Amino acid sequence: MGSSRQCFQRFLEQKNIVTNLLGKLEENTGVYYLPTGSIAFLAFCLIFGYGASLLCNLIGFIYPAYASIKAIESPNKDDDTIWLTYWVVYSIFGLAEFFSDIFLFWFPFYYAGKCAFLLWCMLPVACNGSQILYHCPIHPIFLRQQASMDSLVTDLSGQALDTAASLTREATKAGMTHLQKNK
Known part of the structure; x- marks a missing residue:
């Protein structure tokens, strides 16, 4: 318990947007336990609140952005x-969550777990969750599939260019036909 308290204290001593905001709130309100109360309130909202999905997504997006x-x-x-x-x-997790959200929603404390996962992925340490997940499953899978993914992207971009050119020709042809009819 002491090490987590020390880690939390070191986080509060850092200068970043979160600690600056909490410092200003403490100055304005005079409440010095505001960081602990804020975190307790956020945890309560994540576990029991109706806005847990939005709150969790904001936590996973605002600070990393x-x-x-x-x-x-x-x-x-x-x-x-x-x-x-x-x-x-984050994007792979979001994609997986999109397809499994209908099932995951029913798990108790899902959003608290999701928030804990996102916080683990953004921890300011060398071996945080995103580093572990990237180097273990994601990077090897990407290396095995890179050639087929590159050819797929090349084929799709070629088809998109061909479709855009075809649509431009058709629109130009229709515009010219319309102009000739109105003369």
Whole structure:
């Protein structure tokens, strides 16, 4: 229990958007247990609240988007890789969730578990959830399927270009026919 309290205290001592917001709230309200109360309130909402889906998606999106923008603006490219890895895992999880959401919704505390999973994926440590999931199942599967995926993307982009050209020709032809009829 002591190590989690120390980890939480180190997080609160960092300067980021969350701690700045909590600091301003503490200054305005005079309540010094606001971080703990906020986290308890969020946990309560995730477990029992009607807005649990929205809250969980906001938690999984807002801070990573902010950190990604900061990573893009920084000269260090290692943080870019960290956040790109998070977004790959987040998108695969979102796709899997889309197809299984009708079943997962019925599991008790699903959104609390989903939020815990997303927080694990964005932990500011070298071996967080997104790094583990990317390097173990995702990267090997991608390497095995890369050639077929590349040919599929090439074929689809070629078909899309052909369809766009065909539609442009048809629209031009229909426009010219319409102009000739109105003369």
